Amino acid sequence: MANNDKKISKDQFQPIELSADKGEELSRPEISYWKDAWIRLRKNKGAITGLIVLIFIVFMALVGPIMNEYAFDEDNYEATNLPPRVEGLEWLGLNGHQSWEVQGETPEAAIENGLTGYEVDEQYLISSEIVEEPTEENNNYYTVEMTVDIYPAKGLQEENYWFGTDKFGRDLWTRIWKGTQISLYIGLLAALIDMVIGVIYGGVSGYYGGRIDNFMQRIIEILTGIPNLVVVILAIIVLDPGILAITIALTITGWTGMARIVRGQVLKLKNQEFVLAARTLGSNDTRILMKHLIPNVTGMIIINTMFTIPSAIFFEAFLSFIGLGLQAPIASLGTLIDSAFDSYRTYPYMLVYPAIIISLLMIGFNILADGLRDALDPKMRK
Amino acid sequence: MGKYVLQRIAYMLVTLFIIATATFFLMKLLPGSPFNSVASKLSDEQMAILLSRYGLDEPIPVQYFKYIAGMIQGDLGISFQFNNREVTDLITSRIGPSAQLGAQAMVIGSIIGIFVGMAAAIRHNSWVDYTANFVSIIGISIPSFVFAGLLQYYLAGELSLFPTAFWDGPEYTVLPTLALMIFPLAICARFMRTEMMEVLGSDYIELARAKGVNNSAIMFKHAMRNALVPVITVMGPMTVSLMTGTLVIEQIFVIPGLGEQFVSSINSNDYPMIMGTTMFYSILFISVILIVDLLYGVIDPRIRVSGGKD
Numbered sequence: 001m002a003n004n005d006k007k008i009s010k011d012q013f014q015p016i017e018l019s020a021d022k023g024e025e026l027s028r029p030e031i032s033y034w035k036d037a038w039i040r041l042r043k044n045k046g047a048i049t050g051l052i053v054l055i056f057i058v059f060m061a062l063v064g065p066i067m068n069e070y071a072f073d074e075d076n077y078e079a080t081n082l083p084p085r086v087e088g089l090e091w092l093g094l095n096g097h098q099s100w101e102v103q104g105e106t107p108e109a110a111i112e113n114g115l116t117g118y119e120v121d122e123q124y125l126i127s128s129e130i131v132e133e134p135t136e137e138n139n140n141y142y143t144v145e146m147t148v149d150i151y152p153a154k155g156l157q158e159e160n161y162w163f164g165t166d167k168f169g170r171d172l173w174t175r176i177w178k179g180t181q182i183s184l185y186i187g188l189l190a191a192l193i194d195m196v197i198g199v200i201y202g203g204v205s206g207y208y209g210g211r212i213d214n215f216m217q218r219i220i221e222i223l224t225g226i227p228n229l230v231v232v233i234l235a236i237i238v239l240d241p242g243i244l245a246i247t248i249a250l251t252i253t254g255w256t257g258m259a260r261i262v263r264g265q266v267l268k269l270k271n272q273e274f275v276l277a278a279r280t281l282g283s284n285d286t287r288i289l290m291k292h293l294i295p296n297v298t299g300m301i302i303i304n305t306m307f308t309i310p311s312a313i314f315f316e317a318f319l320s321f322i323g324l325g326l327q328a329p330i331a332s333l334g335t336l337i338d339s340a341f342d343s344y345r346t347y348p349y350m351l352v353y354p355a356i357i358i359s360l361l362m363i364g365f366n367i368l369a370d371g372l373r374d375a376l377d378p379k380m381r382k
Numbered sequence: 383m384g385k386y387v388l389q390r391i392a393y394m395l396v397t398l399f400i401i402a403t404a405t406f407f408l409m410k411l412l413p414g415s416p417f418n419s420v421a422s423k424l425s426d427e428q429m430a431i432l433l434s435r436y437g438l439d440e441p442i443p444v445q446y447f448k449y450i451a452g453m454i455q456g457d458l459g460i461s462f463q464f465n466n467r468e469v470t471d472l473i474t475s476r477i478g479p480s481a482q483l484g485a486q487a488m489v490i491g492s493i494i495g496i497f498v499g500m501a502a503a504i505r506h507n508s509w510v511d512y513t514a515n516f517v518s519i520i521g522i523s524i525p526s527f528v529f530a531g532l533l534q535y536y537l538a539g540e541l542s543l544f545p546t547a548f549w550d551g552p553e554y555t556v557l558p559t560l561a562l563m564i565f566p567l568a569i570c571a572r573f574m575r576t577e578m579m580e581v582l583g584s585d586y587i588e589l590a591r592a593k594g595v596n597n598s599a600i601m602f603k604h605a606m607r608n609a610l611v612p613v614i615t616v617m618g619p620m621t622v623s624l625m626t627g628t629l630v631i632e633q634i635f636v637i638p639g640l641g642e643q644f645v646s647s648i649n650s651n652d653y654p655m656i657m658g659t660t661m662f663y664s665i666l667f668i669s670v671i672l673i674v675d676l677l678y679g680v681i682d683p684r685i686r687v688s689g690g691k692d
Contacts, residue, residue, distance in 0.1 A: 218393070225397035227667045229626055230660050233648060234408050237656065314525055321527050322629055322645050341531065341634065345539060355528045362523035370519075 037299070040375040047371020053364040057357065061184055064177030068162070072178040073329040076169035079156055084164040084172075084349050097126060098150040100346060103141040110144040124153035164349045166339065175331035176354050182243070182332040183313045183361060189247060190254050190312030191305045197251070198258025199301060203289050205259065206266030213263075224256050228315065236324050243326060246316055254312065258304050265297040299376035306369035310362045317358055333358040387676060394668050399450075401664045402657075406449055409653045410442055436460065449657075458658035463650050469658035473640060479549055480632065480639035483558050484624045491563030492570045492620075496613065499574025500606060503582060514571055521568025526623075527630045530561035534634065547636040558635045565623045569616050577609040611681055614674055621670045625663055 031039070041047055065072065085096030100118060104110030111128055115121070125148050132143035151157060163172035205216040232249035239245045269275065270293065278288050294301075319325030320334025328335065333354045340350035424432070433439040436459075437448060452459065458469035495518075502514035537557060538546040544556045581587065582605055590600050628641035636642075640659065647655035 221393055222397045222400060225394065225664070225668050225671070226401055227622060227625065227663055229622075229629075230401065230405075230664055233656070233660065234405060237648070238408050238411055310523065317525055318527070318626060318630065321525075322633060324645075324648065337527065337531070344531065344535065348535070351531055351535075355531065359524045359528060362525070363519060366519055366523045 033299075037372075037375040041371055044371040044374065046367045047375075050364040050367035050371065053360055054368065057180060057361055057364065058184060061177050061180040064180075065174045068171065068173060070161075070171035070174050072170065072174045072331055074170060076165070078154060079159065079161070079165050079169040080167055081343075081347055082150060082154070082156070082161050082165040082169075083347070084162055084353075085151055085160050086162050087160055096149065096151040097147050099145055099147045101131060101143055101145050103143050105141060107142050107144050110142050111146050114144070114146050118148075120148050120150070120153045124149045163353045164347070166350060167343070170329075172336075172350065172353065175336060176333070176357060179331040179333040179336050179354065180357055180361070182326065182330070183316060183358065185243075186246065186250075186316040187309040187313045187365070190250055190308050193251055193254045194258040194305050194308050195301060198255035199262050199294060199297075201255065202259035202262030202264075203266050203294055206263035207270055207285065207289050207293065209267070209270075217263075220256050220259060223253060226253065228253050232315075232319060233324065241319075241324050241327055242330075246319060246325060250312060250315075254308065258301070258308070261300055261304055262294075262297055265300055266293050269293055269296055303369065303373045303376055306365065306372055310365040310369070313358075313361060313365070333361075386679075390672055390675065394672055397668060398661070398664060402450060402453060402661060403446075405657045405660050406446055409657060410445075436462070453661065458661065459654035461647075461652055461655045463647065463652040463655065469654050472643065472655065473658060473662055476638065476640040476643050478639075479637050480628045480641055483555060483562055483628060483631065483637070483639065486555060486559045487562035487627070488566055488620060488624060490559065491566030492613075494563075495567040495570025496574050496606075496610070498567070499571040500578050500601070500609075502571065502575045503578030503609075504601065506579060511575075514575065518568040518571045518575075521564045522572070524564070526561055526565065526627050527634060529564055530558070530631055530634045533557050533561055547634075549635075549637045549639075554635075554637075558631045558637060561634075562624065562627045562631050565627065566620050569620060569623075570613060573613050573616050574609060577612050578605060581605045581609045611678075614678055614681070617674045618671050621667060625667065 081098075083096055083098050100114055102110045102114030102117070104113045107128070107130055111125065115125070125146060128144050128146040130142055131145050134140040134142055151159065161171050161173065163176055165171055166175070201216065201220075205213045228249065231253050232246065235245040235249045235252075239248070266289075275288060275292060278292050283291070316325055316332065317334035317337070320332045321338045323338065325334055326332040328339075336354040337351060337358070340347070340354065344351040430439065437445060440448075449459070456470060458473075461467055461469050461472055498514045498517065502511045505511055534546055534557060537543045545554050548554060587600060587605060590604050595604075625641075628639055629645060630641075631637070632639040632642040633645060640662075643655070644659045647659065
């Protein structure tokens with residue numbers, strides 16, 4: 001401390017002339033609520049990563065299906081169960097090699113069985129490895145893992161299926177991005193329902209209060225008592241399983257959480273001075289609600305919407321997975337994962353890609369929502 | 383308090399009544415009958431016998447009242463598909479595995495989650511915190527069926543540590559429980575972390591420190607107990623996740639539980655079974671919510687349940 005004192009001489013300082021009008025002047029640039037939130041969001045590495053991942057997935061969902069010439073429902077029985085192959089990325093394992101475990105009395109017999117069973121010519125056999133010696137348990141058979149170059153073996157040297165094909169020979173690349181489109185549509189729909197029905201319902205209920213509020217809250221109480229799954233099952237039984245049934249189920253139950261939050265906030269805000277001022281100036285109820293109250297709740301609305309989106313996406317995938325959602329040949333990430341489950345030991349790539357994409361989508365939305373909550377909700381500031 | 387409890391139970395009954403009514407009439411709206419697959423093989427008389435056997439020849443309002451009256455007495459009708467057994471009987475025979483899985487996942491998942499959340503809050507902004515955060519984001523984000531697939535592929539398939547599927551002893555419960563408990567774990571960890579951080583910043587913790595209470599006593603006796611109270615509120619979402627979770631997990635691991643049966647009854651248009659299971663799930667869900675709300679008021683006297691909570 002003492003050293004520092006010596007270095008700074010007195011003439012380095014100058015008194016500021018203080019005039020009356022400058023005392024009130026703001027010395028720092030004005031930062032609006034949104035700018036402030038954006039600055040805080042930008043500092044949150046996780047949220048920004050989530051945002052980038054989401055932008056990438058949205059871009060791919062829109063562009064992916066038109067990046068190659070295959071259609072999502074175009075089956076090709078010449079090209080069933082092909083593993084992924086990408087030109088130039090062979091070193092990553094995307095080389096179109098397929099491995100099977102085959103059995104036989106001798107290793108040679110096992111390979112012979114495999115080649116005839118899968119209709120592959122011997123020249124395409126790349127490698128083979130004994131994985132299990134004969135024991136009593138497996139009838140004294142050898143189990144051999146054989147790897148073949150399946151594309152030329154099927155006479156498809158010219159083709160490249162980037163994510164492989166399914167058991168009908170449909171291109172998984174196109175199907176997966178089409179499925180991602182469905183997930184994004186569901187997410188968007190849930191967000192829209194939340195923001196329209198939820199916000200208006202909650203706003204009206206909170207603003208008018210009294211008997212209207214009481215009545216509207218009782219309806220919500222009953223609706224939240226009904227599990228989402230039950231509503232969707234009822235919708236599916238009456239309509240056919242599909243996007244319409246899921247949309248209806250979301251419309252019936254999806255907005256109650258939002259309505260409760262908005263109502264709580266509006267209840268808190270409606271007795272404040274700015275509302276009184278607006279009323280004194282002659283604003284009617286609709287204007288006060290839409291122009292004065294709702295904008296003050298925007299932060300909460302955005303946060304809540306961001307949490308609704310991933311749960312809606314999960315809900316659709318889950319329904320499709322148990323066979324109550326979308327039906328073939330429409331691809332959704334849930335149906336893709338479901339059909340991959342039949343044979344993922346032999347064809348793991350069918351499960352891996354849709355599983356990775358839905359996980360990334362969910363993680364992206366969740367960490368972005370977390371980041372937005374920290375950025376927009378001042379009470380959550382650490 | 384007494385009035386509040388009664389009021390809540392009344393709402394619960396109204397909700398159940400609405401669900402039952404909606405379920406019943408939606409079923410009646412459906413085209414076709416459960417005997418569609420055999421209809422062409424039967425004569426008119428045989429069909430009439432079948433219909434009267436299941437009470438389907440009566441006018442719809444009569445059927446409705448019979449259904450509601452039966453339900454009050456715990457009778458949910460007779461299943462069309464599963465060898466004409468009573469729905470109530472089918473549910474009770476299938477509930478065992480589902481309940482066991484659900485309970486294991488809930489108990490183990492929440493206990494681990496609570497400790498993970500506590501550790502994260504105590505070592506705030508350290509690698510413990512970041513790891514816990516990462517685990518909870520992953521747990522909330524990755525769908526249980528994806529997680530179940532991974533477990534099945536690696537732990538059962540590649541490493542052969544546990545059986546791949548079926549239900550034949552305690553070792554068969556390991557993988558399904560793991561797959562099911564990731565969500566309770568994640569959500570508890572998250573909630574516990576937030577609550578614990580708030581509690582640790584409060585005055586009475588400061589006082590305990592000033593008094594010279596040792597650190598572990600502060601954490602377990604003072605902080606943990608208080609932080610645990612709001613964690614009860616996650617029981618609601620947790621039950622829902624376990625309910626929906628068992629549907630997929632039982633399918634993946636081929637477990638003879640209620641969820642697996644529910645899915646197959648939907649696919650075979652077995653109306654009484656669908657209605658019965660729907661009601662069963664609704665009762666379970668609504669009761670859990672009610673219990674959570676009441677418990678919350680009992681445990682934390684600061685929360686006056688009768689006051690508007692929202």
